[in-house]
Amino acid sequence: AQSVTQLGSHVSVSEGALVLLRCNYSSSVPPYLFWYVQYPNQGLQLLLKYTTGATLVKGINGFEAEFKKSETSFHLTKPSAHMSDAAEYFCAVSDQANDMRFGAGTRLTVKP
């Protein structure tokens, strides 16, 4: 079965700094890849997804992620962090329609 590893359970950045959240996956077939965000006391919300085609995927709130097949990675970036970006971020992979596997999550803290 496919799996996801998120490097770093907690990332702290200063407001205005680059955000980089790392995600590596394993899959025996071309994967579908997702980033979801969870704000405090809320459910998950889709940030962006990769299915096929362009490897650089743009999402909401200025986030983007790049699919690198050779590195089996799908890292999430944002050029300039805002206080409102503080949340938990989950990377997910799917190679079967209903079997989506989530990573353990990375909690992002943004310092003023």
Add this chain to the structure above:
Amino acid sequence: NAGVTQTPKFRVLKTGQSMTLLCAQDMNHEYMYWYRQDPGMGLRLIHYSVGEGTTAKGEVPDGYNVSRLKKQNFLLGLESAAPSQTSVYFCASSYGPAGVTEAFFGQGTRLTVV
């Protein structure tokens, strides 16, 4: 615009008690899912449904049962709660399979089994 609504939001159970968690969606989605979220483990799929009257097992189905009698509702049951079932439970729905299309999540149910 309610989206996905979970009831209740919090619950404390004693070991051996039973309960049902209700998930309701108003987006006419065919697919519905129940996940549990545990610290350091992300979300794991318990059961899912691809349409009214259908259910299937996910990654961690033991100790849970589900039913989808109406398209808009997906119920998760715990017949005899155990402390290992202490978790946050999330329901999700999607137009197509969650591994392909966007899934919409409820706000979660925090369950404690003592």
